[in-house]
Amino acid sequence: MNRICTICARGGSKGVKNKNIKLLLGKPLIAHTILQAKKSGLFDVIAVSSDSKEILAAANQYGADILVERPPELATDQAAKLPVIQHCLSLAEKKTGRSFDVIVDMDATSPLRLIDDIAQSVQLFEESPDADNLITGAPSRRSPYFNLVEINHEGYASLSKKLDKVIVRRQDAPECYDMNASIYIWRRETLLNSTTVFQEKTLLYEMSEERSIDIDSELDFEFVSFLATKRGGLS
Incomplete structure (x- = not known):
């Protein structure tokens, strides 16, 4: 089964300035998600989408296979997530000349996931052939x-x-669960034909609250930095 990992990181950030390239444990924030994807050994291709040359340069430095320049209309504050992933997949398939069965999107601002979380969520999804997609969340x-x-x-x-x-x-x-924006998994046809994350058959992979912080403020960044240091690293 062909799998692609997409990482979509916009340059503009209101809560934390330049957060996707802000240093966390000595590396740009986005680097940790790229390295997690690489170390999982699950993906044929890792594609990073951004409107920022600095983010794309960092992604290239840390081993992303494909760099996708995001068009301005998909980089606004109002831009929805799904069209960005769809655009990234489309460009990656054109560049590689291949089609991907499973798309795993990981958010750079939720770096506390474990590689086991990636592996187990992919396993859960692929062992559930009737499922349309999968999201991750923590008990609310x-x-x-x-x-x-x-x-x-x-x-x-x-x-x-x-x-x-x-x-x-x-x-x-x-x-009940809080979505943590860590991992989203899609079948290709479902993704390309969807306008919303929630489908008729959406699975949820449960993660602990400690691994579910999504960085949206300076305080979030401090929490993630503390927990990452306590854990001894992220990737």
Whole structure:
């Protein structure tokens, strides 16, 4: 089965300036995800998509196989994720002259994943032939059935989701997860024909909260730096 790893990293960043090339443990942030993909031994090709020459240069330095220049319309704050992955796949297939059965997209801003997470999520997906795609997530701290609320049009709060029976303990509520933006896996045809991440048959691979921080602020970066140092490295 042919597999490609896509890593899509935009140059602009509001929360952390130049975060995809900010140094973490002495390497640009994006380098850790590239090295994880390489060390997993799972991919025929690793493709990095970016609108930033600096990010693409770093990706080249750390061993990405294909560099994809992202067009401006896919590099705005409003640009959705799926068209970016679709564009990256299309360009990678043109450059290699081959088609990929499984696309594994990994976010550079979620570097605390383990190589085992990559391997086990791919295994789960490929051993589930009816699944359309796979996402990763961690058990949620808040439950829409117990302590996650919404404000209605009259300004009053109520639970986001209600059950027929009243939940008095969070442990009795249905299990819920926070998406952690770490790993997304797609079958080629599903990806190319999709406009949303959630499909009829979307699998979830569970990761611990400690491995699920997605860097969106300077504080997130500090947390990731602390945990990565404590662990003794990332890749």
